[in-house]
Amino acid sequence: MPRSSNPDLAPALLLNDISCTFVSKENRAQRYTAVANTTLAIAPGEFVSVVGPTGCGKSTLLNVGAGLLQPSSGEVSVFGEPLDGINRRAGYMFQAEALMPWRSALENVIAGLQFRGMPDADARALGEQWLARVGLQGFGDRYPHQLSGGMRKRVALAQTLILDPDIILMDEPFSALDIQTRQLMENEVLDLWSARRKAVLFITHDLDEAIAMSDRVVVLSAGPATHPIGEFIIDLPRPRDVAEVRAHPRFVALHSQIWAVLRDEVLKGYQQQKRLA
Template sequence: MMRRVAIELKNVSRQFISPAGKVTLALRDFSLTVNEGDFCVIVGPTGCGKSTTLGMITGLNPPSTGTVEVFGKPVTGIDPDIGFVFQADAVFPWKNVLDNVAVGPIYRGKPAAQAREMAAHWVRRVGLAGFEHHFPHQLSGGMRKRVALAQTFINEPKILLMDEPFSALDVQTRALMQDELLGLWSEKKASVVFVTHDIEEAIALGDRVVVLSKGPGSVKCSYDIGLPRPRDVSTARYTGEFIDLSRKIWSDLKDEVQI
């Protein structure tokens, strides 16, 4: 069955100009297609344009050349169907868990009572029942990431962009959050673009891993991940196929990160 294209970047380049007038080219002749429901992971060295790619999809950083389309339409501004999970916690420190999760629906026009009811469901869904009235400073890093996932999924995004969301977590908590993310994604099937430096994380999560060259970034290679779904992160990484993919992707990536 043919699936429609959710995200398409065609031969885009993006340059930035510093206050001193210095021009930096972050991406050059970069193309990427993500079909509806796909989980695409981008890996690459620091400064290769991974986060810039996400910014172009959201409309925050329009390309200098080339085109960006979402569901066949040019990106001209912020799209409410796009959810974004950042590396840093995007929570309001003065709001408790329930009110943090309810912010999105309220902003989109839902009555406060309905928004809080929706938020209560999502707080339970991400395993935070009993912590509804806790504030962010009272939560662990993993719990704050669960709040961030609830904040995002409550709005039912058709496209989910994630910029190294689990990089600050310890190894055990990261594995738990990866499984949590896959569980939520398998229910909603948003089209995902996930940025990471971690090859194992990329293979564990993705349908496809795209490797970028060092900056200015362009696509060096792409790998289809054939590991079966539903996928258990903690066991998948010990399979022969996983180890072989990790070896191949590192072989392609190491030339880009060596000085």
């Protein structure tokens, strides 16, 4: 895909013909290609979900977009500019707990602002605003061990969004939550996203979640050498409630279409996991 000279027309994030091959530490002759010849573009303001079998390389692509992993080949651009090093225009919400246990909820939320040199009083005032926006007003002095799993995810969400990134990268952020808390968090993300319309690249293994939240769903093949094998426009009306939208006839039709593509890859991935076990 050619790079546009107009930054307003360029993708917020473009992974162009990306391949990622890893070399074994024990035997350098052994190589594993996790991602092969993959191109993925996310437009400004677009919410894109990537689904695929477990272990297929979804998180690898996210790390490439974040600048945490240098691809073996291909290029990454951010709003039309080549990415060199860490993607400073992106915020990353990890799957695993990433809160610092020795810092309170408020101190975790404002850590990035402090690192950037914002005066402490200003950072704390903005942090309190963001805690309120994610439903945690009055919980700023609590430490992570004093919060439920859903509350910790809200802190992590505020910690990511307070930096006002132009691109939001999310790696299965709600997979460990119970279904009720998960749906609350999904709706929370959609409300915050609709207010500011940042580009989102969302990694999930949950097809229902991907359809309910996204503008577009990209399906990856089973690994090794994962690559896109399907792309679906999610033309469900917005705003959406992630629980209610599942009963929409169009949701059911989209789920059937995407699952028809994804099902065989999930089975391939399952068989590969069994062989490695």
